[in-house]
Amino acid sequence: MASLETASPALEVLRRVFGYDSFRGEQEAIVGHVAAGGDALVLMPTGGGKSLCYQIPALVRPGVGIVISPLIALMQDQVDALNALGVRAGFLNSSQDFEERRMTEAMYQAGELDLLYLAPERLRVPATLDLLDRGRIALFAIDEAHCVAQWGHDFRPDYLGLSELHERWPSVPRIALTATATQATHAEIASRLKLDEARHFVASFDRPNIQYRIVPKAEPKKQLLDLLRNEHSGDAGIVYCLSRSSVEKTAEFLVANGIAAVPYHAGLDSRTRAENQSRFLREDGLIVVATIAFGMGIDKPDVRFVAHMDLPKSVEGYYQETGRAGRDGLPSTAWLAYGLQDVVQQRKMIDQSEGDDAHRRRQSQHLDAMLALCETVECRRVQLLAYFGQESTACGNCDTCLTPPESWDGTIAAQKLLSTIYRLQRERRQKFGAGQVIDILLGRKTAKVIQHDHDTLTVFGIGEELSESGWRGVVRQLLAQGLLAVEGDYGTLVMTDASAAVLRKERTVNLRREKVTKATSKPDSSSKKAAVELPAEAEPVFERLRAWRAASAKEQGVPAYVIFHDATLREIATSSPQTLEELGRINGVGENKLAKYGQQVLDTLSA
Template identity: 65%
Template sequence: MPTPIPDVQVAASERPIALSVLRSTFGYDSFRGEQEQIIDHVVGGGDALVLMPTGGGKSLCYQIPALVRPGVGVVVSPLIALMHDQVTALEALGVRAGFLNSTQTSAERYATEQAALAGELDLVYLAPERLGLERTQEFLDRVRVSVFAIDEAHCVSQWGHDFRPDYLKLSVLGERWPEIPRIALTATATPATRREIVERLGLQRARTFVASFDRPNIRYRIEPKQQPLRQLVDLIRTEHDGDAGIVYCLSRNSVEKTAEALVREGIPALPYHAGLPGDVRAEHQSRFLREDGLVMVATIAFGMGIDKPDVRFVAHLDLPRSIEGYYQETGRAGRDGLPATAWMAYGLADVVQQRQLIEGSDGDEAHKRLLSRQLDAMLGLCETLRCRRQLILEHFGEHSEPCGNCDTCLEPPTPWDGTVAAQKLLSTIVRLKRERNQRFGAGQLIDILLGRHTPKIARWHHDQLSTFGIGTELTDLQWRAVVRQLLAEGLAAVSADGHGTLELTETSWPVLRGEQTVALRQDPVVQAGAGRRRKGNSSGGGASRTRSAAAGELSADDRELFERLRAWRAETARAAAVPAYVVFPDATLVAIAQQRPDSRDALSGISGVGAKKLELYGDAIVGIVGSAGAVGE
């Protein structure tokens, strides 16, 4: 056990320093939500568990205590690939930061350690694997540590998203250095996940802070999957031309094909999945962080801890496994608080595929039941007639009124009595089983109901079934929606035979006997080119791709200035070899374009402009604003 370092507690009278640090270093006039209470608690030496949505300002909750308390803040972060950018962003603010990871030479790690020992660093980032090394722990014994921060703390939980076994060893922080405050932070945690975080990290005495999980700037939309690639291109062309975005696919193959298809459409896109060489993944991630208007097509291997604040859309071409995963992934959009879109194309094949993946998983029956419950909740979100945001927040234990900003609020789905349709479909399943001892998938069942004379129908003589041709009142797409919704409601099931065939459940029989009605939602008709066009945005390619959705609410003159500022930012970031958002995020450029500061003093009053950035970029910004004003006159 190391010798405790004295005087680690910070007097209450010193805590107002936190506000001056917020203003001078980060350029913000006031704290948001519970930030001030969290920071005050940690600065005072208390442990904390912080649940705050992505973009809610979690990082300030440990960065400011590290700057206010004496010593070096140690941040446990899961992604080595992002540490360099995290440190670069802090250095741009004038914060002394460093990292320790396997990408460094031994000489570089030694130099970082010596700087920390000499009191020349405010923050040090390291991965949980490195913290588990005895050499690292002995080094930390010699450093005056101000605070331990455990970022992406849900990684400790097997009930959460992105489980990381190395996080299970982080209880050593409280055991070996009990006098140093710890703060664990995550953007997604159900009550079960929270309990596991507390148990595994030994945070029973920590104060829990739960901010609202609501991300009001994100518009949630789920469409029936008809022509998914065409639908995706339409979304980008009509709503997010020139914007950075992430597209999630389930398989590596679909990632590659989707990225290639977007490039053919003239949309700059890159693939990212675990099958790519490490140097290619690193290059693609680096380009995505540094370049404007790039689309990353990825499996869920990409995204955790991504600090890029100006991702304007997140699209899913395959159904996520759980609401936790969906919330975590969509939360990577709009971290700057500006409008963003969470869009998904979802179809019958997704439901069948996910059910098959659960049945084929290596877990025991309890684990499969857990996965099924998570999928049921996700399907409920897709098929709901209610506000989608309400359901997401309820999943995390938070109540809200209808948001007025998701698709089901803006264009309420039409409910219809699907009892007869459900009985026809379920009856077909019964007759195939009883009369022929057969099971078939949705495609054959729909062909039977529509009375189609296909080779497969003829081969199995299914035209002789009493249900043949009794469903012509619905189209093929409508029948697929019926099947999808019955599966989502548990009124039918995917069998465990591995072929995607359908079977009845216990809850099917009350419907067949007429004892239970079935309410279904009517899918909207999706047409290529019918996307919601943003005011002032062109649908074509070419020059229109230079415009960002972040400028959507600006006047024409302000939008012109915003684009000039954005071009200057891109050039400045390229010269410094840093991501564009490290220079200034979109939200700050929008504020500059609106307020048009004519001096460095006026610029210093804009949110996000701290002392260091005022020193570096003040004259250039004032010059651009001045020239724009002269042109406008």
């Protein structure tokens, strides 16, 4: 290992400021390229260390690094985290009063900042551009660059104007970063930001510390409660729901069952949203239940799980959201409950969405890829990475690897279900949703069946070999395979062009066998517990360090991770350093933090 005297300026900054001995993966190449004045487009997973890729070049190059970020609500925390490292950082956004903005602008012009964070809409204000002209710019970092892609999962129109940066400051290097992008989104980012000459860095999208699990919906809130009680008791996590109503109900359910949780969605007033987000960032073990309006740029490293109560709209969105778990590299869980109604609802939303046919086709392709991930009998991670163009082998740490699902020849079942729909449409000129079709197959003489005389159909009662949940699984998987479609406001089932081949016995239909797990209060021994075990003797030491960190964070009004990450505290608890020199060798303990907190840590260890 190179000594500090012979190390490159970038490596010296990494060690002195951030407290790490070496770069990870592509970081060193990216930092070197941008520090030398080159443009870069970086695709790197959440938690992969993207921020260092622009922070270190900004500290190495003369001038101020300008960071374009859409995350006004999080800029203060990002700046606090840098200030704690001894980095001179500031921001300009609408949350500041005139005096605060004036002071930050003066510091920028005087060269007294290392990094300045701006929201993209500020660059449409001529006064901001004039301000930037009055200082020296080290680089432009465009964070969350996928926001520029109109057909991506989080389009922001203000990002479209960022191509002008190169026209106004052609000699200033630009680095655009995103945690997720298919090849099509990747190409769109490069085109819209005029980064055609930039060097592209595509890191592995694999997050091996995340265990992906997708379960059939039974009683989703109770299933979630089991997950939290049995595997993530006391852990911080994010629960995503599709609607605001579902967010509220799920948060209330968790609180009623003794679990600390807060809601977050666009329908809450801005003050409540800000307060709940702040609590999540600053408190240990709090759960936020949210719509996808929450989470971009959340830098909380110790989120131990991300749960989805509804089917995400795309693999890109799902990957970005699950990537908010385990940013510290420690084992974490990505859990999704998924059912037939999710598919029906998503198909209906696409049909009713604004936009032209091309837009709806693209939305359908996103959903089809998400359904394929849910229904696969192969390794989830292999399927997920393949979506981003990356080859891999079975991971051994997802539900399909840990408890391989069975597949079965569902051709006859598919023929029975399609025949029922065909007879309803051809003989009765009627269309119904899954519930009525399944009642007919099971031979149930419900009021609705009798009312429509459906008990006289030749298909009545021909499907008694499967349970209701089994038939719902067949419907869901036929929808996923394009052998069924959903139509109209009531989610009625209709056949597709591909259905005929199944009815004519020209196509075999393989299905994943349904394995519905009931809610239980006992831990599921088949699922790998995500919590990381410390040596028994280190556990109480770690808890003492966490208590010290919580008190210090509260006193300073910053999130606990700004002081030290859990991973750093775990290493301290395990290695028990006795001197400041020994403490300084721990990952994540840089020069500034050693000077500020070193003695307090040693005192806590000796208490």
